[in-house]
Amino acid sequence: MSLINVSNLTFAYEGSYDNIFEKVSFQLDTDWKLGFTGRNGRGKTTFLNLLLGKHEYSGKISASVGFDYFPFTVLNKEENTLDVVSGIVPDYAHWELMRELNLLRVSDDVLYRPFESLSNGEQTKVLLAALFLKENNFLLIDEPTNHLDMGARQLVSDYLRSKRGFILVSHDRAFLDNCVDHILSINRTNIEVQKGNFSDWRENKRRQDSFEQAENEKLKKDIKRLSEAAKRTSQWSDEVEKTKNGGKLDSGLKPEKGHVGRMAAKMMKRSKAIEHRQQSAIEEKSKLLKNIESADSLKIGQLVYHKSRLAELDRVSIYYGGKAACQDVSFTIEQGDRIALSGPNGSGKSSIIKLICGEDLRYTGTVRIGSQLRISYVSQDTSYLQGNLTDYARRAGIDESLFKAILRKLDFARVQFEKDMSSFSGGQKKKVLIARSLCEKAHLYIWDEPLNFIDVISRMQIEELLLEHEPTMLFVEHDREFCGNIATKAVEL
Incomplete structure (x- = not known):
């Protein structure tokens, strides 16, 4: 050791x-x-x-x-x-x-x-x-x-x-x-x-965040109460100050000067004590919430398709050269399905996705895709991303403000918006593709290994989004917990 x-x-x-x-x-x-x-x-x-x-x-x-x-x-x-x-x-x-x-x-x-x-x-x-x-x-x-x-x-x-x-x-x-x-x-x-x-770490983090948020609320109330007390003391002090120049108290009586001095000193001491307590509360409050991760909820631009069935594969086999990437694959995609397409590497998952997205592949069997079906696709590959986010949003035909707002919620700093995408980390590039997909109005969302390189907090944000809005999806993902939480159906190759 x-x-x-x-x-x-x-x-x-x-x-x-x-x-x-x-x-x-x-x-x-x-x-x-x-x-x-x-x-x-x-x-x-x-x-x-x-x-x-x-x-x-x-x-x-x-x-x-x-x-x-x-x-x-x-x-x-x-x-x-x-x-x-x-x-x-x-x-x-x-x-x-x-x-x-x-x-x-x-x-x-x-x-x-x-x-x-x-x-x-x-x-x-x-x-x-x-x-x-x-x-x-x-x-x-x-x-x-x-x-x-x-x-x-x-x-x-x-x-x-x-x-x-x-x-x-x-x-x-x-x-x-x-x-x-x-x-x-x-x-x-x-x-x-x-x-x-x-x-264990996540549970400790949750408890610490909950404690800090509760403590923050308590200190906010304390600061408000102390501010109001300081304001009242200041008003009393002003009233006593008037009596030094021959004025009278609200009761109409004129106090003797020694008493006025003692009252003024007492109020000053009390004012200082309140001010000190208020400053201490502000300092304590400033130490809180610094490590709480923002995980704002996301939205998705889904459309409702006019039929319950969006797509169907019947005994489909896909070929590259003389070799079959997959054989006799059959399943349907119904409205509201979130289908996890699983299987070992090389079993043809990405080929199935490309076929449904309309790529020209050699296959046998029957593929039925709904007419005017709008698909939003997230690919595995992020290597082609370059240039700035503004130009990317314009080329993709999506709302730039919404696109950047989603990236902010996924923990993009504003300074990232000025950088070339080629300098982004692998996780940041994947977030760009997911944010674009969330901006696209589609009937069917097809995501091919969307979580590669993406941090845990963002994964959980995406999970919450999909569970709340329930879009129709076909996805490939090897994160066991994500699949268990999200999939309504599984198709294993």
């Missing part, structure tokens, strides 16, 4: 006026299985890069261990997978690699195939196996779930639960709950460490 100490860490990117971190201090144990959470753009990947020494910063990070980052960059994907592993860990023992691959249920024949021929899930598992061959290093694992289907997520989560000594960035609640024993969270104004899994 050793410690990683972070003291007075302050960092901002060159040319930026905003600090990502400002004088933050905390301590980590290298034996912990640490889940790392926080809203998109708060600096999770930045912090990992600071540990790796990639940026200059002020403050101090001290550690007696080295760090390794996942995912590794594979420069030559045409190499055999065994050579890729050797390039990452030159001095590993072969039996140890086989042990790790066995735990991840990866067949050893993948080692003798070109790395580029492996599925995304297989590549992720091989690189994780290589990561855990490194000894005496603290491991920085950055969003390993984005290319894993639901079954693979459970497998990798079980694998990580058997390990220790890592920071894991993930927004999948069930995944984190299964395999971490501490949470490192980047809040709005600080970074904190707590023992327990994500659900």
Whole structure:
């Protein structure tokens, strides 16, 4: 066991006026299985890069261990997978690699195939196996779930639960709950460490937020009451002041001067005491609510279709070249359905979605799409996003004010509106696609892995939206909790 100490860490990117971190201090144990959470753009990947020494910063990070980052960059994907592993860990023992691959249920024949021929899930598992061959290093694992289907997520989560000594960035609640024993969270104004899994942290956060909100309401009432008391005291003081110049009290009697002096002194003392209590209450109030996450409710521009059935697939098979992406798929989409399209990677989920969206694919079977059906589509791919948000909204034909209002609710800072989308984080880019979809008036919303890279708070906002407005949806998503909460039907390929 050793410690990683972070003291007075302050960092901002060159040319930026905003600090990502400002004088933050905390301590980590290298034996912990640490889940790392926080809203998109708060600096999770930045912090990992600071540990790796990639940026200059002020403050101090001290550690007696080295760090390794996942995912590794594979420069030559045409190499055999065994050579890729050797390039990452030159001095590993072969039996140890086989042990790790066995735990991840990866067949050893993948080692003798070109790395580029492996599925995304297989590549992720091989690189994780290589990561855990490194000894005496603290491991920085950055969003390993984005290319894993639901079954693979459970497998990798079980694998990580058997390990220790890592920071894991993930927004999948069930995944984190299964395999971490501490949470490192980047809040709005600080970074904190707590023992327990994500659900433990979330419950503690809920209790703290509730306490602060109740305390805030109490202090608001105290400040109002003290302000009114101070006003009354000031009025009494003015009345007494008049009597010094020969005036009379409201009773019509003229008080003697010594009594006037004593009354004035007493009221002054009371006024000062009220002022002090009021200032203390204001200072206490200013310490509250700083880390409460805004999670305003969202809206969706759904349309009601004139028929109960929107689309139907009957024994559909889709082909690429001579190979079937999926075979004999049959299901219907009825008004109000929220259908989770599930299945392992490569089973044809995205192909089914593209076919329903009107893409020209080679298929057999029958596809019936309702006439004049308006579909809003969110794709997996965000790599094409570039330029500013104003131009993007104009090209998409959506209301710019509504679009930006939704992004604000999804925790976009106003400064982001001036930036080029190509500089956005993966989660921020996905939020752009979701915000656009929410602005589009449609009968059917088709979302292909919409939650990749998106932070937990935003996931829960989106869940609440879908449960409140109940749009007709077809979606692919590997977040087990999201699917369980949202889907009214499941179609498994």
